[in-house]
Amino acid sequence: MNTVELAPHRIAGLLAPAVDRVFRAGMLAGREGGGAELSQRYGGPTASGFLVDLRTRLAAPGGTVDGPGFAAITRYRDPVVCRRTVDKQVAHGMLHRGPDGALSATERGAAFLAELYQVHAEVTEELWDGHAERVSRLVAVLGRLLSYALVLADEEGDRTGSAFAAMAPPYEPEGTAAGVLLLNRLGTLRYHRADAHAAAWAAAGHTAGSIAALPAGPERLAIELETDRRAAGPYSVLSADERLTMLADLAALPG
Template identity: 85%
Template sequence: MNTVELAPHRFAGLVAPAVDRAFVAGMLAGRDGGGAELSQRYGGPAATGFLVEFRTRLAAPGGTVDGPGFAAVTRYRDPATCQRALDKQVAHGMIHRRPDGGLSATDRGAAFLAEIYQVHAEVTEELWAGHDDRVLRLVASLGRLLAYALVLAEEEGDAAGSAFTAMAPPYEPDGTPPGVLLLNRLGTLRYHRADAHAAAWAAAGHTAASASDLPDGPERLAIELETDRRAAGPYAALGAEERLTMLADLAALPG
């Protein structure tokens, strides 16, 4: 693989499945390693679902997700169904719906999120044991990518209705273990690509539903290539060698 193949737009396409794999492995480990049991103590998924999904913003003191950000993150789901699910979590006393349509965690919700962070600390330490150097390199690279992506979003005026800016930067209190930093930075970066994908299918005249139903073929491929182009910006923050190292580190992580 040479540096031409690691141009940012090409790298965006190569790294996306590696990011997905590592993130999903961490989240599944969290669910199986105590997260599901923890959720049940607080009322089950009907009480905790959106807290887990929006944890990296709602765990922050005073952290909120606004209405457009919520809609962007849930863009592939039925809005009425999402609102009914949200109503249940409000009724369980886990989420507070603000007058402006934004969401924040209640005290009970915040207590749950603190425990979720602890579960994720334990399971990622076990999942990625023996890969300390890789984890630390990835945490550093992802930190640079997310910071640059936020700068680009501000410069381009892409904040409104963006899943990425609704979720970034992830909440990282002092002492957050490297495994949790990695898990949550991977998750936040995925929202940047999700926005790029939505912009690509919208530019091609699609809705969330019609884009999801597209069969494999030239049109889907064109949207994926346009997604790579739109998702490429933050990767300019890394040199070609750093991009290759990031890809290798992600590929080497267990999960």
């Protein structure tokens, strides 16, 4: 086995598109399998949009996302549009915004999120039917990755303005379905890489706007490689075999 290919920074780059594919498949299944209808019952996307994005933190009793965390999560969106969207969701009685800008779910918002978790349980069970062992293995390995990522974040000190810090660990009430655990742990891991990517492009002198417009080429490749390096830390907790197995398990899941 060529263990060089399985070094943490290398596997971070290889896993990113696989994580994205499986996560997006699960979220799409949720929208098509009842999520859209659920949203309409609560007022539509205008009322529920950010609740879906922030579900794994705001579903937790007392869960909040502070202002800097929300800014990090939405760093590629127009902040004025985001603020107006939040205004509408507050007006719909789905979100509460504190004096310091922190967001939390209202009682109605929490009810929506409880139903959304159930929708995701049903659709992921169908989407990944026949892959129970693979899903279980991925849930376990993602749990280890996220736990170690939190340890590393604490060691680094100030976590202000980190999307990962705002969203980790995902809320997992007792009895949460394996498919939901997988979906939400993948989503949280994506925030870890998103922070790494933001740090990489910022170090290269870019803004959220300029990096979005940067074409493929040597400069973008250098930023992606630096992203891999910054995102690699959690993967050091896995053996080379475990890294390869994770990649193979994700590749084998339908969606």
